[in-house]
Amino acid sequence: EAGVAQSPRYKIIEKRQSVAFWCNPISGHATLYWYQQILGQGPKLLIQFQNNGVVDDSQLPKDRFSAERLKGVDSTLKIQPAKLEDSAVYLCASSPDSGLAGGFQETQYFGPGTRLLVL
Amino acid sequence: KQEVTQIPAALSVPEGENLVLNCSFTDSAIYNLQWFRQDPGKGLTSLLLIQSSQREQTSGRLNASLDKSSGRSTLYIAASQPGDSATYLCAVTGGGNKLTFGTGTQLKVEL
Numbered sequence: 001e002a003g004v005a006q007s008p009r010y011k012i013i014e015k016r017q018s019v020a021f022w023c024n025p026i027s028g029h030a031t032l033y034w035y036q037q038i039l040g041q042g043p044k045l046l047i048q049f050q051n052n053g054v055v056d057d058s059q060l061p062k063d064r065f066s067a068e069r070l071k072g073v074d075s076t077l078k079i080q081p082a083k084l085e086d087s088a089v090y091l092c093a094s095s096p097d098s099g100l101a102g103g104f105q106e107t108q109y110f111g112p113g114t115r116l117l118v119l
Numbered sequence: 120k121q122e123v124t125q126i127p128a129a130l131s132v133p134e135g136e137n138l139v140l141n142c143s144f145t146d147s148a149i150y151n152l153q154w155f156r157q158d159p160g161k162g163l164t165s166l167l168l169i170q171s172s173q174r175e176q177t178s179g180r181l182n183a184s185l186d187k188s189s190g191r192s193t194l195y196i197a198a199s200q201p202g203d204s205a206t207y208l209c210a211v212t213g214g215g216n217k218l219t220f221g222t223g224t225q226l227k228v229e230l
Binding site: 112 | 123141153160210215216217222223
């Protein structure tokens with residue numbers, strides 16, 4: 001079974017430029033997550049999709065960050081314009097379902113991440 | 120708001136030593152707790168998942184315990200090896216399968 005794919009793996013841009021990241025989740029997984037991991041910190045959830053709908057985007061800086069999952073499969077995360085503090089690893093994860101029924105929650109499977117450096 | 124803390128932030132041990140990593144969380148209303156491993160330049164790999172009704176889980180040389188009422192978990196690694204060198208992250212699952220991560224413990228096992 002193929003894992004979560006992300007591209008690019010690395011990106012270097014100057015502040016105020018735009019950048020986009022792509023994620024292809026595991027086939028059949030309904031839920032997709034984008035996390036931001038700043039150096040020395042744990043990952044922080046930016047946005048969670050179930051199919052092509054947003055479940056949680058409470059920690060997404062909406063003035064500069066946007067994300068979409070138009071066909072309920074792959075997803076893109078965009079930053080426009082980038083700031084120095086956006087330098088981080090952006091991780092994508094997927095799970096079979098959001099587990100809204102409660103009880104036993106599904107494991108999330110993580111991609112390798114995109115390392116962004118903003119100069 | 121859930122907060123997850125891991126102690127120590129970094130740890131260096133000689134090969135063969137047994138070690139314990141600690142994780143604490145502020146809100147005991149969790150579905151489960153997971154321990155992840157993160158290698159440089161790679162994504163996260165789930166090591167152990169403990170459901171909120173369970174006390175511990177074991178996988179090979181790894182044993183994780185959970186005390187939900189006190190908001191604590193430990194990851195025990197027996198007979199450490201250089202290949203265990205990585206960052207270990209603890210995460211708790213709240214409603215909607217939302218994971219809250221700790222800041223991690225960077226482990227180095229030396230020959």
